[in-house]
Structures are given as C-alpha cells and as structure tokens.
Amino acid sequence: MHRIEMNELSVIVIEPSVTQSHIVERYLHNLGVRTIDMLKNGASALEEMRRTPPDLVISALYLSDMTGTDLVHSMRKESQLADIAFILISSETCFRYLDPIKQAGAVAIIPKPFSQDDLQIALQATLDFIDSPDITLENLEPESLQVLLVDDSDMARKHARRVLEAMGVEQITEARDGEEGAYQVREHYFDLVITDYNMPRMDGQELAHFIRNSSDQPSLPVIMLTSESNEHRLAMAREAGVSAITGKPFEPNTLKRLLEEVLREA
Incomplete structure (x- = not known):
C-alpha cells in the first residue's frame, strides 16, 4: 500500500500575522510541501476546507473571528472535515486553553518560537496520523491481546x-469515560487498559484506583495517555496504580515501547 509522503501533503495554514505566516510557509516549502493555502481567519478556512478538504490544517490559537479551539471543534462536528489532521502553533502555555485542542485530537502543538525541525517532527506525526506506520510488537502476539x-x-x-491496529491488535473495546471503563473491567477480561486522565464522571486516576482495589483484575496494566501537565496530579495517578504515562499527542513508537514494557512486566 502506498504511504503518503511529505511532498504529497495538502495544507491549509491559518495565521493572521504576516511575519508568522511567511515563516510557516517558508518552512513548509523547505520541507518539500508544495500544496499550501495561506489564510487569515477561521471562516475562510472552513469554507476552503468544505470545497477541497486538505490533509492537514495548521492554525494559530487566536484568530480575528474565532479561536483555534473553535476552529478544530467546528471541524470535528462536520463529517467531511472530522478526520482532517490539525496542528496548533501558539505561544500559549495555559492548560485550560490547550487541553480542549489536545482532546479534539490535535496531532501536535508547536510552541512559539519554533524551528523548522519542530515543524518537521509535527509533519511526521501528521503522516503517521493519516497513514499509521507498520509497527511490530516484539515478542508479543498482538492479535490475542x-x-x-x-x-x-x-x-x-x-x-x-x-x-493499535497498525501494531496488529485486533480485539479493542472502547469506553467513553472511566465509569464505562470500570463497567467493562467488571464484565470482561483484559490484558491492557489505555486511558485518558481528564474525563467526566470518573477520571483515569479513579479508574486506575478502581482496577487496583475493587476489581477482579488488580494487576491489569494501565497506560495513561494524557495532556495533563500538573506534576502533582500525574504523581497521584502513578500512586493510584497507573503503570506508565505519556503525553498527548503521542508518538506511535512511544506507545509501542510502553506496551512492550508494561506487558513484559505483567
């Protein structure tokens, strides 16, 4: 199967700053991207996406007519746009502004100032998002997990x-929050739980505590994928029984490594 290359990407960039837009466009050209539409506001970007859906949208956080958060959530609500990869470029560091974008499935958040190498890493994550690479789990039988x-x-x-499917995992059960996850653990046997931290009704820390203290599978490995950056809260998650933690967005090979580590120890 043909795997998309960087020079085949079609990209829409939304950046109101002339200086920043020139920087992003120059870096993209240097990296081999040839199909680039430079736009200044969210409304024109959504209109262009509906006409010709791109492979990737790169946006600033603060636009003249909406925020990058508004933009990505609008995209996720439209079936034609829902699966388009999204990268945020922003100097914002506040968790409450960045977390909704991470939760909406951004493939990368690039902090300002940034280098061409930073953008290249984000574009590689985009290629992995669009066409997940073949990843082999070492000394495991993924189809039985x-x-x-x-x-x-x-x-x-x-x-x-x-x-996970790119790794060969075939048996995957989904839950929308920790409460649904706890129900699944009560009803079914699992080899591994992969959970977010911040969720309604029951969060990932509470789910890990339930698994360790109130379930029939107290040794069940738990990997947490989270945009949480508060070290105290992350320490509490580890104390609750989380086996390994990695950030959102995550690199596929990072998840592969964590799976191999926690399943070997199980």
Whole structure:
C-alpha cells in the first residue's frame, strides 16, 4: 500500500500575522510541501476546507473571528472535515486553553518560537496520523491481546485505535469515560487498559484506583495517555496504580515501547 509522503501533503495554514505566516510557509516549502493555502481567519478556512478538504490544517490559537479551539471543534462536528489532521502553533502555555485542542485530537502543538525541525517532527506525526506506520510488537502476539481503550474524545480514541491496529491488535473495546471503563473491567477480561486522565464522571486516576482495589483484575496494566501537565496530579495517578504515562499527542513508537514494557512486566 502506498504511504503518503511529505511532498504529497495538502495544507491549509491559518495565521493572521504576516511575519508568522511567511515563516510557516517558508518552512513548509523547505520541507518539500508544495500544496499550501495561506489564510487569515477561521471562516475562510472552513469554507476552503468544505470545497477541497486538505490533509492537514495548521492554525494559530487566536484568530480575528474565532479561536483555534473553535476552529478544530467546528471541524470535528462536520463529517467531511472530522478526520482532517490539525496542528496548533501558539505561544500559549495555559492548560485550560490547550487541553480542549489536545482532546479534539490535535496531532501536535508547536510552541512559539519554533524551528523548522519542530515543524518537521509535527509533519511526521501528521503522516503517521493519516497513514499509521507498520509497527511490530516484539515478542508479543498482538492479535490475542484484549485491550480496553478509555477516552471521552471520539477523535483521540479513533487515533489510538488506528495505531493499535497498525501494531496488529485486533480485539479493542472502547469506553467513553472511566465509569464505562470500570463497567467493562467488571464484565470482561483484559490484558491492557489505555486511558485518558481528564474525563467526566470518573477520571483515569479513579479508574486506575478502581482496577487496583475493587476489581477482579488488580494487576491489569494501565497506560495513561494524557495532556495533563500538573506534576502533582500525574504523581497521584502513578500512586493510584497507573503503570506508565505519556503525553498527548503521542508518538506511535512511544506507545509501542510502553506496551512492550508494561506487558513484559505483567
């Protein structure tokens, strides 16, 4: 099967700053991207996407008519645009502004100032998102693994499922929050749980605590994929019994490594 290359990507860039738009466009050209539409606001970007859906949207956080958060959530609500890869470029560091974008399934968030190398890494993550690479799990039989995937973001679950399937995992059960996840653990046997942290009703830390203390599978490995950056909260998740933690967005090979580590130890 043909795997898309960087020079085949079609990209829409939404950046109101003339200086920043020139930087992004120059870096993209240097990296081999040839199909680039440079736009200044969210409304024109959505209109262009509906005419010709791109492979990737790169946006600033603060636009003249909406935020990058508004833009990506609008995309996720339209079936034609829902699966388009999204990268945010922003100097914003506040968790409450960035988390909704991470939860919407952004493939990367690039902090300003950024280099061409930073953009190249994000574009590689985009290629992995569009066409998940073949990833072989070492010394495991992925087709026999029973995996529970818990996340309140449909897009995040979809991306994680695609990566797992690229590894050869076939038996994947999904849950929309920790409460649904706890129900699945009570009702079914699993080899592994992959969960988000911040979810309604029951979060990932509470789910891990339930598994360790109130389930029939107390040794069940739990990997947490999260945009949470508060070290105290992450430490509490580890204390609750999370086996391994990695950030969102995640690299497919990072998830592969964590799967191999926690399943070897199980």
